[in-house]
Amino acid sequence: MLKTLKTTLVLATLSLFTSGAFAAEFWKGHTEARPLEAGLMSGMAIYGNHSNWSVLASGAYLLKDKAFVADLDDRIWAEVQMGPSFFSTPASTETGLQYSAHLRWDFSYNELWTVYALGGFGGFGLPKSYGSSLTFHPRFGAGVEYQTKTALLFRGEISAEFVGVGVALNF
Numbered sequence: 497m498l499k500t501l502k503t504t505l506v507l508a509t510l511s512l513f514t515s516g517a518f519a520a521e522f523w524k525g526h527t528e529a530r531p532l533e534a535g536l537m538s539g540m541a542i543y544g545n546h547s548n549w550s551v552l553a554s555g556a557y558l559l560k561d562k563a564f565v566a567d568l569d570d571r572i573w574a575e576v577q578m579g580p581s582f583f584s585t586p587a588s589t590e591t592g593l594q595y596s597a598h599l600r601w602d603f604s605y606n607e608l609w610t611v612y613a614l615g616g617f618g619g620f621g622l623p624k625s626y627g628s629s630l631t632f633h634p635r636f637g638a639g640v641e642y643q644t645k646t647a648l649l650f651r652g653e654i655s656a657e658f659v660g661v662g663v664a665l666n667f
Contacts, residue, residue, distance in 0.1 A: 539660020569604040593621030
């Protein structure tokens with residue numbers, strides 16, 4: 497199921513960015529970005545060979561409005577995510593914690609679509625049935641955002657330990 501979800505998201509993203517639906521020069525120019533972003537994502541958390549449902553609250557701060565590539569519309573964000581992860585056991589469901597702190601490098605395709613890469617660290621606070629421990633690991637992933645005409649945006653994200661979708665607000 498995870499492989500199908502990843503493939504679907506990648507194919508949808510590629511079909512959008514290879515179509516001629518927009519007339520502007522793609523990836524160039526400069527789109528306005530407000531300095532703060534708060535959001536909520538839901539999806540599948542992956543811990544070892546277990547998949548769990550997670551809900552992540554996220555907050556991001558714009559560190560650099562014009563990042564490293566001179567010809568592209570790119571920016572760097574510092575982002576944190578945290579929320580409950582629901583682990584299923586044979587007897588019941590236990591709640592753990594999923595967290596992440598990373599940098600997000602956005603590449604604006606046009607005024608509506610943004611593709612991003614992320615890198616940092618993340619982990620889980622595991623429930624009693626999984627050893628009541630705190631895990632720590634590197635986190636790398638990619639995602640896509642769709643900015644509406646208001647401050648609302650929709651996003652999808654894929655990483656080694658989370659696949660999800662959500663909404664966010666810029667302010």
